[in-house]
Amino acid sequence: GESVGLHLPTLSVQEGDNSIINCAYSNSASDYFIWYKQESGKGPQFIIDIRSNMDKRQGQRVTVLLNKTVKHLSLQIAATQPGDSAVYFCAENIKGGSYIPTFGRGTSLIVHP
Amino acid sequence: DTAVSQTPKYLVTQMGNDKSIKCEQNLGHDTMYWYKQDSKKFLKIMFSYNNKELIINETVPNRFSPKSPDKAHLNLHINSLELGDSAVYFCASSQEGRRSSAFFGQGTRLTVV
Numbered sequence: 001g002e003s004v005g006l007h008l009p010t011l012s013v014q015e016g017d018n019s020i021i022n023c024a025y026s027n028s029a030s031d032y033f034i035w036y037k038q039e040s041g042k043g044p045q046f047i048i049d050i051r052s053n054m055d056k057r058q059g060q061r062v063t064v065l066l067n068k069t070v071k072h073l074s075l076q077i078a079a080t081q082p083g084d085s086a087v088y089f090c091a092e093n094i095k096g097g098s099y100i101p102t103f104g105r106g107t108s109l110i111v112h113p
Numbered sequence: 114d115t116a117v118s119q120t121p122k123y124l125v126t127q128m129g130n131d132k133s134i135k136c137e138q139n140l141g142h143d144t145m146y147w148y149k150q151d152s153k154k155f156l157k158i159m160f161s162y163n164n165k166e167l168i169i170n171e172t173v174p175n176r177f178s179p180k181s182p183d184k185a186h187l188n189l190h191i192n193s194l195e196l197g198d199s200a201v202y203f204c205a206s207s208q209e210g211r212r213s214s215a216f217f218g219q220g221t222r223l224t225v226v
Contacts (some may be wrong), residue, residue: 008154032212043203044118044156045219051212071191075209093211098163101207103156106137 008087010108018059018075021107023090028071030092034101035064038087047075047088055111077109085111116140119204119218126194127226134189134221136204142216143209145187150201150220158203162187165207168201194225 013019025033031052034046050057050064050073057064063076073090087106093099119136126132136143144163148156161168162178166178174190191198201220207213 017176033169034214038154041219043205043220044215045217046214049212049214079134089156093213093216095211098161098166098168098209099211100158101170101205102158103148106156107155108154 008106009106010110012112013080015080015111015113017080019075019080019109019111020111021075021077021082021088023073023075023104023107025071025073025090025092027066027092027094028030032093033064033066033073034091034093035062035073036089036090036091036103037084039108042111046090052054059113074077080109080111082113083112085109117204117206117218118225119198119202119221121221123222123224124141124148125224125226126192128196128201129226130194130226131192132223133191134202134204135214136187136218137176137185138204138206138216139185140206140216142206144182144207144213146205146207147187147189148203148217152200156203157172159189160187161187161208179181191223196225 022109034049036049038044048059061078065074091101094102117138147159204218205215207215
């Protein structure tokens with residue numbers, strides 16, 4: 001997994017720009033990945049998922065790319081809006097008995113009007 | 114109609130006290146979880162529970178214990194609270210399986226003084 005630094009990674013963008021949030025995952029056997037959005041004062045919410053037999057999946061204004069070779073995920077948000085400001089997490093379901101959603105560090109996205 | 118609800122939303126208590134946080138899900142999910150989110154927004158799994166097994170993160174102190182009266186509830190009991198227990202605690206649920214995403218409650222902000 002990623003090393004834990006002192007600060008939450010932050011991405012600042014202007015409204016209307018495209019945003020790209022990156023994530024490295026730890027388990028090469030993982031075959032299902034999820035992106036979550038956490039707004040201030042709320043719990044994480046599902047945005048989009050992808051299975052390991054795909055390398056790209058698109059939703060409404062969001063696209064997830066998966067590179068299994070380097071164990072890397074990215075979340076692309078098109079035409080970023082102020083309402084997209086939140087902390088974004090990638091997660092993988094890791095087997096420990098049951099499958100347990102296991103989260104990466106998180107990236108804070110700040111959208112400036 | 115809240116899918117995953119936890120109470121209380123805020124909890125301020127003194128060191129040494131014992132407290133509980135309640136969680137209920139109305140999604141019919143098989144598996145429930147407790148996560149701890151620290152000040153750097155890192156989400157760490159504490160427990161995973163379904164009707165077959167309880168999986169405990171080995172780093173969680175045994176002062177923390179989950180209690181499940183039925184499939185829809187997973188409460189978190191904390192004994193002898195310490196300052197370092199201050200954090201936001203999230204309950205979540207999902208269907209059992211490798212390709213399930215988790216639904217989260219709103220979180221409980223615990224402050225130990």
